[in-house]
Amino acid sequence: MAEKILMKGNEAIGEAAIVAGCRRYFGYPITPQTELTEYMAKRMPQVGGVFLQAESEVAAINMVYGAAGTGVRVMTSSSSPGISLKQEGISYIAGAELPCVIVNIMRGGPGLGGIQPGQADYFQATKGGGHGDYRNIVLAPNSVQEIVDMTIQAFDLADQYRNPVMLLGDGALGQMMEPVEFKATDTVPSIKAWAANGMRGRTQPNIINSLHLQPEKLEQHNIHLQQKYAAIQKNETRWEELYTEDADLILVAYGITSRIARSAMEKARSESYKVGLIRPQTLWPFPAAPFAKYAKTAKAFLAVELSAGQMVEDVRLAVNGVRPVAFYGRTGGMIPSPKAVYEQIVKTLKERGGN
Amino acid sequence: MAEKLFSRPQSLKDVAFHYCPGCHHGIIHRLVAEVIDELDVRDKTIGVAPVGCSVLAYEYFNCDMFEAAHGRAPAVATGIKRSQPDTVVFTYQGDGDLAAIGCAEIVHAAARGEKITTIFVNNAIYGMTGGQMAPTSLIEQVTNTSPYGRNADSAGMPIRMSEMLATLDGASFIARVAVNNPANMAKAKAAIKKAFEIQINGHGFSMVEILSTCPTNWGMSPLEAAAWLEQKMIPYYPLGQFKAPEGVAK
Numbered sequence: 062m063a064e065k066i067l068m069k070g071n072e073a074i075g076e077a078a079i080v081a082g083c084r085r086y087f088g089y090p091i092t093p094q095t096e097l098t099e100y101m102a103k104r105m106p107q108v109g110g111v112f113l114q115a116e117s118e119v120a121a122i123n124m125v126y127g128a129a130g131t132g133v134r135v136m137t138s139s140s141s142p143g144i145s146l147k148q149e150g151i152s153y154i155a156g157a158e159l160p161c162v163i164v165n166i167m168r169g170g171p172g173l174g175g176i177q178p179g180q181a182d183y184f185q186a187t188k189g190g191g192h193g194d195y196r197n198i199v200l201a202p203n204s205v206q207e208i209v210d211m212t213i214q215a216f217d218l219a220d221q222y223r224n225p226v227m228l229l230g231d232g233a234l235g236q237m238m239e240p241v242e243f244k245a246t247d248t249v250p251s252i253k254a255w256a257a258n259g260m261r262g263r264t265q266p267n268i269i270n271s272l273h274l275q276p277e278k279l280e281q282h283n284i285h286l287q288q289k290y291a292a293i294q295k296n297e298t299r300w301e302e303l304y305t306e307d308a309d310l311i312l313v314a315y316g317i318t319s320r321i322a323r324s325a326m327e328k329a330r331s332e333s334y335k336v337g338l339i340r341p342q343t344l345w346p347f348p349a350a351p352f353a354k355y356a357k358t359a360k361a362f363l364a365v366e367l368s369a370g371q372m373v374e375d376v377r378l379a380v381n382g383v384r385p386v387a388f389y390g391r392t393g394g395m396i397p398s399p400k401a402v403y404e405q406i407v408k409t410l411k412e413r414g415g416n
Numbered sequence: 417m418a419e420k421l422f423s424r425p426q427s428l429k430d431v432a433f434h435y436c437p438g439c440h441h442g443i444i445h446r447l448v449a450e451v452i453d454e455l456d457v458r459d460k461t462i463g464v465a466p467v468g469c470s471v472l473a474y475e476y477f478n479c480d481m482f483e484a485a486h487g488r489a490p491a492v493a494t495g496i497k498r499s500q501p502d503t504v505v506f507t508y509q510g511d512g513d514l515a516a517i518g519c520a521e522i523v524h525a526a527a528r529g530e531k532i533t534t535i536f537v538n539n540a541i542y543g544m545t546g547g548q549m550a551p552t553s554l555i556e557q558v559t560n561t562s563p564y565g566r567n568a569d570s571a572g573m574p575i576r577m578s579e580m581l582a583t584l585d586g587a588s589f590i591a592r593v594a595v596n597n598p599a600n601m602a603k604a605k606a607a608i609k610k611a612f613e614i615q616i617n618g619h620g621f622s623m624v625e626i627l628s629t630c631p632t633n634w635g636m637s638p639l640e641a642a643a644w645l646e647q648k649m650i651p652y653y654p655l656g657q658f659k660a661p662e663g664v665a666k
């Protein structure tokens with residue numbers, strides 16, 4: 062299937078999941094990701110899979126827990142308020158070390174918020190979200206093609222690390238139509254000797270569990286999880302950078318916002334401003350390395366988000382006070398124009414650029 | 417639990433239960449395990465433990481097991497069964513787990529006719545957290561969160577889950593039993609067996625509600641607790657079969 066077809070972001074996630082071998086989907090409708098739920102309702106029966114509309118996001122994520130524990134590839138999807146409801150289940154999934162893919166097509170909050178695109182779920186995606194010391198791997202695509210590639214990769218990462226993987230998009234990406242290509246994967250689904258799928262001749266039962274009543278055992282389990290997270294940080298951190306080598310100002314943006322930032326950067330470059338861009342592709346693990354590197358050469362950083370300032374906290378941690386980090390964001394479903402970001406570039410360079 | 421009166425069912429591990437003296441959880445575990453043995457399905461059975469006193473059921477049942485979040489066992493069981501349709505899936509849940517926090521999950525699993533079996537242990541109280549009011553606590557029952565007795569004006573009336581779930585078309589088999597004497601124990605085991613058979617035969621959702629004691633949090637001796645169950649619980653929660661597919665005898 063090498064030819065390109067035109068697809069909506071939300072539907073592309075669904076097709077990519079099927080290409081990745083996912084045959085179980087549990088979801089609950091919510092704007093702006095409902096097309097994905099509807100796509101799975103249509104496609105799963107065609108490929109011999111299971112689609113189930115759960116009674117709530119709480120139920121959906123617990124169905125994912127059950128399915129993942131038996132060793133099958135499984136996905137759920139929602140948008141911000143629904144993801145809040147899933148957090149209990151995600152914590153259990155992380156604790157029991159089950160692989161699964163969770164899609165969050167973000168909208169503006171807090172509360173019922175609105176239905177237009179947002180990026181204000183960065184905290185709940187990358188900082189745990191639910192209770193306890195755990196991490197989701199968080200992938201942030203910025204095009205429909207990258208949605209496809211990252212969805213497929215998400216299933217592999219989940220299996221490899223026995224960890225939930227969150228695909229974090231926003232309403233704009235979900236609704237956007239672009240040409241995509243589904244590259245056949247040669248992923249061999251890993252053999253899951255730990256899966257509780259019925260003993261079927263095994264001598265010992267398998268148990269899927271996140272309870273460790275003895276503090277010594279629970280601490281050991283946490284140490285094990287932290288070691289796993291350290292390995293993920295070492296091996297799976299991804300980012301893209303543009304014009305960073307000579308940049309005075311480096312923009313930082315992910316997802317849909319990175320496309321706006323890029324346009325603004327190109328305009329600034331055409332006006333001879335030395336501006337670059339770092340685009341985190343994994344939000345957890347967050348790519349700290351390029352910030353440490355360019356803090357030595359750039360004069361300032363400017364984070365741009367569809368939030369009141371969430372990822373910027375990780376940028377500040379990575380820059381570690383060496384250079385100023387400015388922030389520009391819009392909230393509530395408002396999307397900044399490239400011109401507005403360009404103006405922020407000029408302003409930041411004037412105020413913090415050192416010349 | 418020092419002396420062994422009967423041989424241990426294969427579907428129970430050789431470990432001592434942590435349940436209090438006079439608690440019925442242990443008896444109920446044993447009946448479920450005997451049924452799994454008799455139906456010879458241990459090799460393809462997957463159980464789901466709740467949050468409650470029976471949270472450690474995964475350490476007792478000798479088959480593949482899951483430990484679910486509080487109340488979510490029916491959703492977890494749905495995910496399991498929809499992924500491994502050739503297995504026999506059961507949930508084991510208390511009344512706080514099933515009738516309070518997990519009410520939506522049990523209603524919808526039953527409504528969908530999920531091919532799972534639920535063992536619902538109704539002891540009219542929250543055991544694990546030390547004796548708070550459950551949705552099933554009786555009127556005037558004193559608990560730590562109804563210290564003046566359960567008051568219908570404020571806490572509503574106790575929920576009869578079996579009767580409620582029996583109204584759903586997706587529920588194939590619903591029965592309420594008790595294990596307070598040998599005769600009731602035999603009936604309880606027969607109901608549990610029917611419930612599993614209904615799942616194995618491809619019918620919809622099946623549930624057995626089992627009235628159970630909590631002497632510790634009822635503040636009673638095991639004997640007093642057995643009498644309270646007989647005199648107070650059974651009149652409000654009548655035993656019997658509320659729903660069965662055609663051809664399944666009462």
Ligand SMILES: Cc1ncc(C[n+]2csc(CCOP(=O)(O)OP(=O)(O)O)c2C)c(N)n1
Nearest residue numbers: 467468469486510511512513541542543544
């Ligand atoms: C989300 C959540 N809320 C509350 C608790 C605390 N909790 C643990 S067990 C329990 C009640 C259990 O009662 P029941 O289901 O009746 O079972 P029993 O212990 O009586 O067998 C509660 C409230 C929890 N573990 N998780």
Ligand code: SF4
Nearest residue numbers: 435436439469543630
């Ligand atoms: S607290 Fe109650 S329900 Fe829990 S083990 Fe003791 S008697 Fe049984």
